[in-house]
Amino acid sequence: MTSLVSEMAEARSRWTGRPLHQWYTPEQARSRREIAMFEQAARVADEDFGRAFRDLMGGGVVAYPLAWANRRIELSDGHWCITGIRFRGLDVTKPFVDVVATSLPPEADALARLADAVVPRYAAFAPLALRVDAPEPAVLVDAAREHPWFAGASVDQYAVAALVADLRARPRHAAYDRVALQESEVDHAQRACARLYAEAAARRPDLDMWATPSTADELQDCAAEGLLFTVTVDGVGAGVVAARRDDDRAMTGLVVQEIVLDDVHRGRRLAPAVLQRLVDELPGGDGDTLWGTIHADNQPSLRNALSTGRVIVGGDVWLTPPGLAGM
Template identity: 35%
Template sequence: MSSTRWPSLADQYALAHLVYGDGGHRVVDDWLSEQTARVDDPEFAAEFREVRLPGISPGEFAHRLVGSSRGDLLGGIRFRGRDIGRPFVEVVAHDFEDLGDLRDCVRSEWAAFAPRALRLYAAPGRLTGAGVVTDLTVHAGRCRDMAAPDGRVELTRFDVGDEAVRLVARAYGRLATTDPALRRNIFAADAEAVTAWCAAGRAHAVRAGGRTVGLLAVAPGRVNWLEGDEILEEVIEPEYAGRRYAASAQTCWARLVGDRDRLLLGTIDRLNTASRHTALRAGRPAVLEAVFVALGDGEEGRRVP
């Protein structure tokens, strides 16, 4: 399977070529094979075992390869923010020429879940129109190409797991008060994960003026097929917010910790304006965009998860 089979992946193949050169096509093909292998896969469906929905059998959570007279698609059910009341369908790839026909197919195939929207990945800003809303942006920059460190912060290994856990909890606690809509979409890393990052040397204290002002955790990872070093968590203590320490920390990491030839990457929720500005200042532009396409009609029907 390739871009000739699934024209909806053209933007991703083009990006892969920019990032990986002639080997980019193979990178996307391998990822697509992984997604296709999830069709009717009970092991993948089992990842949703905690989701209990009336009339839904476990196998229905696996990916599906759907054919129709208007086009074919590969996709599966998802839940926004881990909330079973916010279902949507991830369309991994499709060959529909008309977005309306794609909507109709998804709405019919996954009717039992009553999804509010389907989600597609494309180049930033390419998919627009009524009922189309950004879900998240994927930001990536090769370490050697990112902005130079400004010297305002330093990074030290966060050895004390309990302190790191408390720092993350404080930041998300403040977010619940200042921006509850964003807090509904994103989640703090749990204590076990934060402690493990500290033990593995993946968590760094962001230091400024002799004080710890935040935490930055980075580890090898990938977003879809895009591989690099992924920002797992970045938080700034509430009293130090707004001073651009987050961007300073990312550029410091890229220059002094990261591999200059690897990407520093991550996803940013559509409501997280501050993090988007941080990424751009640090030299991590948006390279892909995931958009929701509402499946309903009228104003109410255009609400997305």
């Protein structure tokens, strides 16, 4: 499997956002890509994984376990790809094919050739779309929409990140002194998140398509690292913010697990100050990033992330070749 991990990591180089190439040496960047690809490589032709995934999804219409495992598909032009069947939000009615790695470049013409080879192999699952992790999601979407195969291309979510050291060096936000963080118990934070997400969902019924409250296990991971907090504004409880270590997407660092404010404080330009307070609490070793993913429809959160110094380092793109219904 070592050779497959290495091959996938090399292929992911040109699918990795420019900032990551700037933050890490070539050796560091490759090591991080290998870490990111290890689990996916292990799932290639893994019957045990396929069986477990099939059973998790209730069996579905395909019984053969290897159909549920990741696959290496050789393309007719000598290129290859690693793919796997997935389900958005683990919803059996929303299957898609995840393109984990490919030797092809992130270009519409190349992806049309890939789709032509890949889609028929997953016909039994009736996938709605393909998903790729692109270095510049909006750029790929613009190019794909001009291609006859991908008129319905769209960004699913952006990955945003910055080096913790760079975030600490930035000027403090105007609301910084009004915001404070207090360590929180898991039960309290979970109840608060459930309430705050319910408030938001009352205004945005489709919220669960792109944002759901953190689970108790996720919040426990944050608490174990001393990074689960109640947010106060002017001494009044206002929400929850949390982070945990997660080396993924070819980065080492910490992910923003949760940031949610109540209706009283939402929309008042407080989130940037909350994130700066969170940064103050991060351990942040050399090369550590603070990263997260933000749904393309969640423009307020994306603006907040960018305003605090994080940048788009990649993201997931939906591609809908002919014959697929689209996500």
